[in-house]
Amino acid sequence: MAVTQLVGAKIHRREDPRLITGHGHYIDDFTRQGAAYAAFVRSPFAHARIKRIDITDASKAPGVVGVFTARDFKGQLAGTHPAAPAFVAEKKYIPERFPIAEKEVCYQGEIVAAVLADSKAQAADAANLIQVEYDELPAVMDLEKALDAKSPKAHEGAADNISWDLTYTGPEVTEAAFKEADVVVKERILQNRLAPVPMEPRGVLAEYETYDKKLTIWMSSQNPHFIRLFVSGSMGLKESQVRVISPDVGGGFGSKISPYPEDYLVPALSRLSERPVKWIETRTESMQNATHGRGQFYDVEVAAKKDGTLLGMRMTQYLDVGAYCGTFSAFQACACLMAGGAYKWKGISARTIGILTNRVPTDPYRGAGRPEATHLVERMVDLVAGQLKLDPVAIRRKNFIQPKEFPYTQNFGLVVDSGDYEKSLDRALELAGYDELRKKQADLRKQGRYFGIGLSTWIELCGFGPSAATAPATGGIALVESAQVRVTPTGSVIVYTGTHAHGQGHETTFSQIVADQLGVPYESVELRHGDTAEGTSFGYGTYGSRSLAVGGVAVSKAVGKVIDKGKKLAAHMLEAAEEDIVFERGSFHVKGSPDKSKAFGEVAFASYGMNLPEGMEQGLEAVAYFDPPNLVWPFGAHVAVVEIDAETGHVQLEKYVAVDDCGNIINPMIVDGQIHGGVAQAIAQALYEEVVYDEETGQLKTGTLLDYSIPGIGEIPAMSLDHTVTPSPTNDLGVKGIGEAGTIAASAAVINAVCDALSPLGIKHVDMPASPDRLWNMMKGARK
Amino acid sequence: MFAVQAEGKSLTTIEGMAKGEELHPIQQAFWDEHGLQCGYCTPGFIMAAAYLLAQNPNPTEDEIRKGLEGNLCRCTGYVNIIKAVKSAAQTMSGAAGKKATVAAGGN
Numbered sequence: 001m002a003v004t005q006l007v008g009a010k011i012h013r014r015e016d017p018r019l020i021t022g023h024g025h026y027i028d029d030f031t032r033q034g035a036a037y038a039a040f041v042r043s044p045f046a047h048a049r050i051k052r053i054d055i056t057d058a059s060k061a062p063g064v065v066g067v068f069t070a071r072d073f074k075g076q077l078a079g080t081h082p083a084a085p086a087f088v089a090e091k092k093y094i095p096e097r098f099p100i101a102e103k104e105v106c107y108q109g110e111i112v113a114a115v116l117a118d119s120k121a122q123a124a125d126a127a128n129l130i131q132v133e134y135d136e137l138p139a140v141m142d143l144e145k146a147l148d149a150k151s152p153k154a155h156e157g158a159a160d161n162i163s164w165d166l167t168y169t170g171p172e173v174t175e176a177a178f179k180e181a182d183v184v185v186k187e188r189i190l191q192n193r194l195a196p197v198p199m200e201p202r203g204v205l206a207e208y209e210t211y212d213k214k215l216t217i218w219m220s221s222q223n224p225h226f227i228r229l230f231v232s233g234s235m236g237l238k239e240s241q242v243r244v245i246s247p248d249v250g251g252g253f254g255s256k257i258s259p260y261p262e263d264y265l266v267p268a269l270s271r272l273s274e275r276p277v278k279w280i281e282t283r284t285e286s287m288q289n290a291t292h293g294r295g296q297f298y299d300v301e302v303a304a305k306k307d308g309t310l311l312g313m314r315m316t317q318y319l320d321v322g323a324y325c326g327t328f329s330a331f332q333a334c335a336c337l338m339a340g341g342a343y344k345w346k347g348i349s350a351r352t353i354g355i356l357t358n359r360v361p362t363d364p365y366r367g368a369g370r371p372e373a374t375h376l377v378e379r380m381v382d383l384v385a386g387q388l389k390l391d392p393v394a395i396r397r398k399n400f401i402q403p404k405e406f407p408y409t410q411n412f413g414l415v416v417d418s419g420d421y422e423k424s425l426d427r428a429l430e431l432a433g434y435d436e437l438r439k440k441q442a443d444l445r446k447q448g449r450y451f452g453i454g455l456s457t458w459i460e461l462c463g464f465g466p467s468a469a470t471a472p473a474t475g476g477i478a479l480v481e482s483a484q485v486r487v488t489p490t491g492s493v494i495v496y497t498g499t500h501a502h503g504q505g506h507e508t509t510f511s512q513i514v515a516d517q518l519g520v521p522y523e524s525v526e527l528r529h530g531d532t533a534e535g536t537s538f539g540y541g542t543y544g545s546r547s548l549a550v551g552g553v554a555v556s557k558a559v560g561k562v563i564d565k566g567k568k569l570a571a572h573m574l575e576a577a578e579e580d581i582v583f584e585r586g587s588f589h590v591k592g593s594p595d596k597s598k599a600f601g602e603v604a605f606a607s608y609g610m611n612l613p614e615g616m617e618q619g620l621e622a623v624a625y626f627d628p629p630n631l632v633w634p635f636g637a638h639v640a641v642v643e644i645d646a647e648t649g650h651v652q653l654e655k656y657v658a659v660d661d662c663g664n665i666i667n668p669m670i671v672d673g674q675i676h677g678g679v680a681q682a683i684a685q686a687l688y689e690e691v692v693y694d695e696e697t698g699q700l701k702t703g704t705l706l707d708y709s710i711p712g713i714g715e716i717p718a719m720s721l722d723h724t725v726t727p728s729p730t731n732d733l734g735v736k737g738i739g740e741a742g743t744i745a746a747s748a749a750v751i752n753a754v755c756d757a758l759s760p761l762g763i764k765h766v767d768m769p770a771s772p773d774r775l776w777n778m779m780k781g782a783r784k
Numbered sequence: 785m786f787a788v789q790a791e792g793k794s795l796t797t798i799e800g801m802a803k804g805e806e807l808h809p810i811q812q813a814f815w816d817e818h819g820l821q822c823g824y825c826t827p828g829f830i831m832a833a834a835y836l837l838a839q840n841p842n843p844t845e846d847e848i849r850k851g852l853e854g855n856l857c858r859c860t861g862y863v864n865i866i867k868a869v870k871s872a873a874q875t876m877s878g879a880a881g882k883k884a885t886v887a888a889g890g891n
Contacts, residue, residue: 012815019823020811022798026824199824199858250824251858503822503859673864677821680861705856713862715850733857742861 004521006512010669013508013529015248015501026222027203027245032276035038035205036065038269038494039123040262040279041113041130042288043105046139046358046698047154049550050103053113054131061129063122065273069115070102076268077234084474092164095155095356097324097532099261104156105134106323106685108693108700109288111261116273121279139358139698143297143318154323154356163321163329163354168336168412174303174347177312181303185383188561190767191372193295193691194684195702197710198367198502200250201281202260202290206267210274214241215267217718221246222256222500223541228532230259231267246530249502250423253681254364255290256502257543259325287703292691294489294581295320296332302380308388315339315376319362321354326363328543331473334461338373342421342459342635348411358363358698359691364543366681374458378748379765382755383453386764392752396423396457403660407630407729414461416633420661421516422552424724425457428637428659431720437641450644450779451654452757455637456749462737463549463632463730479546480627482536483554485562487513487620488733489608493518493525495558498539499551500530503646504674506547508667510555513733517559519586520600528619534703536623543635545737548666553731554626561622569706572613573598573606621719632728636660638679640749644757649776651687653717658745661724663736671738672721678742680716685743686750688715690769740756758782798827801834810834810872819868821859828855833869841877845870 018024057068081097100111113130117123138152145151146161168200178184198220205218215237221227224244232242249256262279269551270277281289296319303312317335385395400421408416429435437453444451464470467478484496494636495514507527515522528534535543540550563583570588571578580591589597598606606612607620641655658675665671688709692701702708725732747768754770755763761782766775801808810833813819820826829852836843836851843851848869849862857865 013818015823016820017807019820019826020798020807020814020830021802022827024823197858199822199856248824251822253858335879348827505821599828670873673818673860675862676861677859678861680863681858710856710858712856713852713865716863718845718866719861719863 006516007471007666009667011508011512011522011667013505013670014511015505015507026200027205027218027247028280030205030218030247031278032205035276036116036118036120036273037120037123037267037277038277038279039115039127040111041115041127041132042141043101043108043112045105045134046108047137048105048134049137050101050105050112051133051135055113057637058115058126058129061122061126063118064126065116065118065275067126067130068269068272069112070098070100072272073265073268077264078236079234081324082230082327092162093158094163094325094683095158099264106154107358108698109285109360110323111265114265114269114275116269119465121698122142123176135348139696141357141359141693141695141698143320143357146357154358161356163356164326165353166333166351168350169348171314171349172350174312174314178198178303179453181311182306182386183302183387184301185380185387186301187380187383187765189298189300189376189379189633191294191296191375192685192689192768193362194293194365194689195287195691195708196255196290196293196709198251198253198255201283201286202256202262203280204262204266205276205278206270207276208267208270216243216245217267217296218245218247219263219334220249220256221544222249222252222502224500224530224532225498226541227259227263231264235266235267235271243533244532246500246519249500252502253366254293254368254543257541258291258363285705287708289360291326291361291363292322293362293368294372294685295362298376299375300380302384304384304388306388308385308390308398310343310381310384310399312347312382313339313345317352319352319354320359321356322361323356324361326361328364329362329729331364332362332369332647334369335372335376337414338370339377340411341377342401342457343377343616344401345411351730359693366678367740370740371682371747371776372746374456374744375748375751378456378458378752383764386759392697393425396425396455397590415630416459417728418540418724418726419459419633419635421457421635424635424659424661425637427722427724428639428657431545431659432639432641432655433723434604434639448646450646450757452642452753452755454640454749454751454756455743456752457637458745458748459635460631460635460741460744461631462545462740463628464544464546465631466629467627475582476629479540480625481540481546481550481554482623482625483551483558484535484537484623485555485558485621487562489602489605491520491524491604493520495525495527495555496535497527497529497551497555498536499542499547501542501547504542504547505667505670509548509670510552512666513552513556514559517556517710518600538691545739548735549632549728549731549737550626550628552735553628553733554624554643556733557624557626559621560623564621565620566600568613568616569607570598570603573603574679630730632663632730634660634662634738634741636741636745638745638749640746640753642753642757644754644775646664646779649772649774649779651770651775652751653683656717656719658719658742659722659724660738660741661726662736662738662741663726663728665723665725666735671723673740674738675721675742678721678740679719679746680711682743682746683716683750684711686747686768688769688771798830801830809875810837813868813872813875817864817868817871819860819864825855825857829857831863834873835875836869837876842873
C-alpha cells in the first residue's frame with residue numbers, strides 16, 4: 001500500500017470532540033418512552049439449592065410491573081449458554097446454563113429472580129422484598145482439590161469438576177531434550193484471577209415491538225452481531241427481527257465479548273411485559289457477575305544446557321473455568337500453544353485442564369492466554385539464567401528465533417509470520433541504559449538496597465483469524481471480517497466494518513486508511529459500526545487485537561473493489577482501455593497521459609448517471625470479506641526497573657521501557673496509547689489486583705473498587721516507548737495488532753525485576769500480585 | 785459531595801466547559817495529547833483537572849498525580865492524562881516555551 005500523508009501520521013481522533021464535551025452516548029444515556037426498569041435478585045451463596053422463592057411482598061410493592069422467576073422464562077428462552085470449543089478439541093463437560101437459575105445456584109451473583117418496576121429505585125426496593133430460601137451446598141474453590149475424585153462437585157450430580165483435559169503434546173516429545181539437559185528448572189507459576197473493570201459497566205435496554213415482532217437491543221458490547229445471533233436463536237426470532245446497537249462503549253477489555261444472562265433476560269422481559277426494559281449493571285454486580293480473566297496456575301519444567309541453550313519445556317495449565325464454561329473460555333488454553341515464546345525449543349509438552357469451581361466464569365480478558373504464556377516463558381528463562389549464572393539478556397539472545405528463520409514453524413505447527421527480536425531488545429536496552437542500570441544495581445546492593453531490572457521479550461499471536469483455524473474453534477463461524485464501502489453521488493464515502501471499538505479510535509484510523517487509498521479528503525470518509533442494521537450481514541466484533549489486521553484489511557479490500565469499478569468507468573469516460581487506467585492520489589488517468597484524467601468524485605457522480613459502459617450497473621459500492629491466510633505475530637522487548645522497600649515490601653517502579661513491533665503503524669499516537677493502557681493493566685496484575693473469594697464459603701471479598709485495587713494515577717509510572725517496524729507478510733497493509741501487546745508483555749518484565757531485586761536474599765520466584773504484604777513476608781522469611 | 789451541599793452554589797459540568805465550538809484549553813489538551821480512549825472517565829478527569837489548575841496553575845507531575853488521585857481510568861495508564869494536564873497548564877498560563885520536559889509517553 002502506498003503510504004501517503006494520512007497513514008502513519010498522528011491524526012487527532014475524531015471520536016474525541018463528543019467525548020471531551022460530555023456528548024458521548026453510552027448505554028445509560030439511552031431510554032425509551034414508557035421504559036420499565038429491571039433489577040435482579042442474585043444468589044448470596046456460591047453454591048446452593050433453591051428451595052423456595054416467595055414473591056408475594058415484592059409483587060405488591062409500589063411501582064412493580066411484575067416479578068419473574070426461571071419458570072416465567074421457560075417459554076421465552078431456549079437452549080443453553082453458548083460455549084465455543086475454541087482451541088480445545090475434546091470438550092469433556094459443559095454444564096447446562098439457563099440465564100436464570102431454577103433449582104441450583106453455582107456462583108455468588110447468579111440470577112434467581114427479576115423485578116420490573118416503573119423506576120430503577122422501585123425495582124431495587126422490590127428486589128429486596130423477594131424471599132429466597134436456599135439449602136447451602138459445599139463450594140468448590142481450590143483447583144487441585146477440585147480434581148480429586150472425592151471432591152464435592154461444582155454442580156450437584158456431575159461426574160467430576162473437569163470441563164476439559166487436553167494433552168496437545170505428550171511427554172514423549174520432550175524426552176530427548178530432558179535426557180540431554182545439564183539443568184532442569186521447575187516452578188509453579190500462579191496467574192491471579194482478575195476483574196476486567198471497564199469504567200462503564202454493562203447495560204441492556206431492550207424494546208420488543210409486539211405487533212411488528214421486532215426487537216431492538218441497545219447494549220454496551222464489543223460484539224453486537226454475535227449477540228444478535230445468540231439472542232435471536234434463544235428467543236425463537238429470526239436474525240432479521242433483531243437489531244443490536246452498541247453505541248460508545250466505555251471500555252471492554254474482553255468482558256463485553258460473550259453474551260451474559262441479562263442479554264437474554266432483558267429482551268425476554270420486554271416481550272413478556274410489552275414494555276421497553278432497561279437494566280444498568282452496578283459496580284458490585286459487575287465485580288461478581290462480569291467474566292473474570294486468568295485464574296490459573298502452571299506447573300512447568302524447563303531443560304537447558306550449561307551454556308544456556310534451551311532444550312525442552314513441559315507444562316500443564318490448570319485453569320479455573322468458574323461455575324460455567326464461558327463462551328470463549330477455552331480460548332485461554334492458547335497459553336499452551338504460545339508457551340515457547342520468542343525462543344527455539346526441541347520440544348514442548350503441553351496439557352491444559354479446565355476446572356469447574358463455584359466462582360464466576362472466566363473468559364478472555366485483555367491478552368487471554370498470551371499474557372500467561374509470556375509470563376510463564378519469561379519467568380522460566382530468567383530462572384534458568386539464574387541457575388546458570390547467565391545474564392538474562394545473554395540467554396535470550398542465544399535462544400531467539402532469528403530474523404532469517406521467518407516464517408518460522410513453531411513447536412505446535414503455528415507459523416510465526418515475521419520478526420526481529422534482537423532488534424527490539426537492543427533498542428529497549430539502549431533506551432533503558434541497561435549497562436548503567438546493572439552498575440547502579442551493584443552499587444545499591446552494596447548499600448543493602450533491593451534494586452531490580454526485569455526483561456520481557458514477548459511475542460503474541462493475534463488477528464483472529466484464518467477460517468481454517470477459527471471455524472472449527474467456534475463451532476462453525478470463521479472469525480474473518482467483513483466491510484462495506486459506499487460512495488454517494490457527491491463522493492462521500494461511508495465505510496461499514498463488522499468490528500466495533502471501545503476506545504481504540506477506529507473511526508479515525510479506518511478513515512485514515514480509506515482516505516489515503518481513495519485519495520479523498522479525510523473529512524469525506526465516515527466509519528460506521530456497532531449497529532447490526534447497518535453494513536454487511538454479519539460482523540465479527542473487536543477482541544484479540546483483530547480489528548485492524550482483519551477488519552482494516554477487509555475495508556482495504558472493499559476499497560480495492562470500488563477502485564476497480566471506478567477504473568472501468570473512468571476508462572469508458574476517457575475512451576481508453578481499462579488496463580491503461582492508473583489510479584493515483586484520487587484521480588484516474590490514462591497511463592502516460594496524466595492530463596487525461598477523471599477525479600474520484602467525478603467518477604463517483606458518473607456512476608449514478610446514464611453513461612455507463614455496457615453491462616455496468618449504477619452505483620459505486622462494494623462488500624468484501626477478508627479471511628486472513630495466517631495470524632499475525634507482534635513482538636517487542638520491555639524493561640522494568642524496580643526498587644523494593646526493605647522495610648515495607650513496597651515495589652516502586654523506577655522506570656518502564658517498551659519497544660514494540662506491530663508492523664506498519666496507521667496512527668502512532670493511538671498505538672502508544674494502546675501500549676500505555678496495556679502496560680498499566682499488566683502492572684496492575686503484577687503488583688495490585690486479585691479477585692479474592694473466601695476459600696471456604698465462596699463469598700466474593702473484592703466486590704467493590706475499594707477492595708479490588710485497580711491502579712490510580714499514582715501507581716503507573718512514566719513510560720519510554722519506541723517501535724521497530726517489521727511488516728506482516730500476511731496482509732496487504734503489513735499490519736499486526738497492538739491492543740493487547742502491553743498487557744501480554746509487561747507482567748513478566750515487572751515480576752522479573754522484582755525477582756532480580758530480591759535475588760540477593762535467595763528469592764527466586766514471586767507470584768502475583770507482588771503486594772507489599774506478600775513481599776514483606778517473603779523477605780522476612782528469607783532473612784531468617 | 786451530596787447534591788444538597790451544592791445549594792446556592794454555582795456548578796460547572798463538562799457541558800459548560802466549551803464556549804460554543806471553542807474548546808476549553810483542558811479539553812483541547814486532552815484531544816491533542818490523546819488523554820482519553822473510551823472516554824467514559826474523561827469528563828471526570830477534565831473537571832478534576834480544572835479544579836486542580838484553578839488551585840495550582842503550574843503543577844509538577846507529582847502534584848498532578850496527587851491532584852487527580854480521586855479519579856480512575858482503565859484505558860490510558862494515565863500517561864497521556866498527565867501530559868494533557870501539563871500541556872493545559874502551559875496554555876492556560878500563557879507560558880509556552882518554558883515547558884518542562886515531559887517524561888511520560890513515547891516518541
